[in-house]
Amino acid sequence: MEQLLFESRDLGRTEEFLNRAYTKMQIGGVPKEVRTRVSRAAAESISIDRIEIGFEMSYDADPLGKICLCEVTSGTIEDHATDGWQDDFGTGDLAYFAPSDRPYKGKVCRSTYTITMFDPALLTRVVGAGRKGNTPVRLLHHRPHSPAAARHLSRTIAYLGDEVLANPAVQASPLLLASVTQLLASSVLAAFPNTAMTDRDDLAGRDARPTTVRRALAFMESNLDQAIGVAEIATAAGVTVRAVQTAFQRHLGTTPLNHLRQLRLAEVRAELQAADPSESTVADVAARWGFHHHGRMAAAYQELYGELPSTTLAR
Incomplete structure (x- = not known):
C-alpha cells in the first residue's frame, strides 16, 4: 500500500x-x-x-x-x-x-x-482470451460513451480512493487486491468504447454447454482462495469469456462471478459457524475471502442465509 x-x-x-x-x-x-x-x-x-x-x-x-x-x-x-x-x-x-x-x-x-x-x-486480463488474434484490449475514445457511464466510473474511482485503497487490510489479502483491480478494469471497460466491445464470438452459443459449466465449477471450487476472475474461469473451462458467461446464464440463471461470490459466502458462513466470537470478527473473515465492502457482503449474506453474518458468529 x-x-x-x-x-x-x-x-x-x-x-x-x-x-x-x-x-x-x-x-x-x-x-x-x-x-x-x-x-x-x-x-x-x-x-x-x-x-x-x-x-x-x-x-x-x-x-x-x-x-x-x-x-x-x-x-x-x-x-x-x-x-x-x-x-x-x-x-x-x-x-x-x-x-x-x-x-x-x-x-x-x-x-x-x-x-x-x-x-x-488489466483490461485484457478481465476480458480474457478468445478475441480475434488474442490482441490486447484498447480503449477507442477519450470520452465515456454516455454521461451515466461516466458517473458510474466516477463513483467507483471515488469509492476505491476514499475507502478501499486506504484500508490496510486490502494489501494483506490477495483476494481483496484482485477484486479491487477487477472492479476498476471492469468499470473502465463499461464506461469507454473499447475493442472488446467490437469483437464477435460466433462460437459462444455452441460452447455454452452443461460440460462448460461443470468444468468451470470444478475449477472455481478448487480455487476459492485464489485471485481468479472470469478470464481464468473461461480458460479453465476451455472456452471464451462470452461462452462461459452464456453457459452460466443459460443453465444456472446467473453469472460466473455471482456464483463464485456465493461459493465464497458459503466459506465465510462455515468459518463464522466454527469461529470463537472472542477471537474472530466478521470483517476479518470476510477479508480473507475477498469481500472488501462489509455492507454489501452483509446484505448478500443475509439474502442468501436469512440472517446477518454477525448473528451467525454470535450463535
Missing part, C-alpha cells in the same frame, strides 16, 4: 516531483505564485491521485507506460493533445487522458482533478 503527500510553492520542486511521480515532463510558463498539492492512494498496479494546481501550468510529457484517466473537479485543462486528438476539459469531465505509449501535452488552469493510473494489461 502506497500513501503519498506532496505540497510545494516552488516551481522547481514541483517539476522535479512530477517527473519522479509520473513521467519525464517539462513545465512551461513563469507563474508569480506556485501552489501544488498531490495526495496518492495506491495498491498493486493502481494509483489514484488527488491533485491541486493553483496556477497556470503548461506541460509536455513523455508516455506514462500506464492507462491514465483524469476527472476534473474544478478549473479547466485546456488544449490537451495526444494520439492525434485535442480537447478541453472542465468541471465534471472524466476522460481517458493518454494512452500508455503516447506522449501528451496541454495546460492546467488553476485546477483540481483526480488522476487514476493502472497497468493496461
Whole structure:
C-alpha cells in the first residue's frame, strides 16, 4: 500500500516531483505564485491521485507506460493533445487522458482533478482470451460513451480512493487486491468504447454447454482462495469469456462471478459457524475471502442465509 503527500510553492520542486511521480515532463510558463498539492492512494498496479494546481501550468510529457484517466473537479485543462486528438476539459469531465505509449501535452488552469493510473494489461486480463488474434484490449475514445457511464466510473474511482485503497487490510489479502483491480478494469471497460466491445464470438452459443459449466465449477471450487476472475474461469473451462458467461446464464440463471461470490459466502458462513466470537470478527473473515465492502457482503449474506453474518458468529 502506497500513501503519498506532496505540497510545494516552488516551481522547481514541483517539476522535479512530477517527473519522479509520473513521467519525464517539462513545465512551461513563469507563474508569480506556485501552489501544488498531490495526495496518492495506491495498491498493486493502481494509483489514484488527488491533485491541486493553483496556477497556470503548461506541460509536455513523455508516455506514462500506464492507462491514465483524469476527472476534473474544478478549473479547466485546456488544449490537451495526444494520439492525434485535442480537447478541453472542465468541471465534471472524466476522460481517458493518454494512452500508455503516447506522449501528451496541454495546460492546467488553476485546477483540481483526480488522476487514476493502472497497468493496461488489466483490461485484457478481465476480458480474457478468445478475441480475434488474442490482441490486447484498447480503449477507442477519450470520452465515456454516455454521461451515466461516466458517473458510474466516477463513483467507483471515488469509492476505491476514499475507502478501499486506504484500508490496510486490502494489501494483506490477495483476494481483496484482485477484486479491487477487477472492479476498476471492469468499470473502465463499461464506461469507454473499447475493442472488446467490437469483437464477435460466433462460437459462444455452441460452447455454452452443461460440460462448460461443470468444468468451470470444478475449477472455481478448487480455487476459492485464489485471485481468479472470469478470464481464468473461461480458460479453465476451455472456452471464451462470452461462452462461459452464456453457459452460466443459460443453465444456472446467473453469472460466473455471482456464483463464485456465493461459493465464497458459503466459506465465510462455515468459518463464522466454527469461529470463537472472542477471537474472530466478521470483517476479518470476510477479508480473507475477498469481500472488501462489509455492507454489501452483509446484505448478500443475509439474502442468501436469512440472517446477518454477525448473528451467525454470535450463535
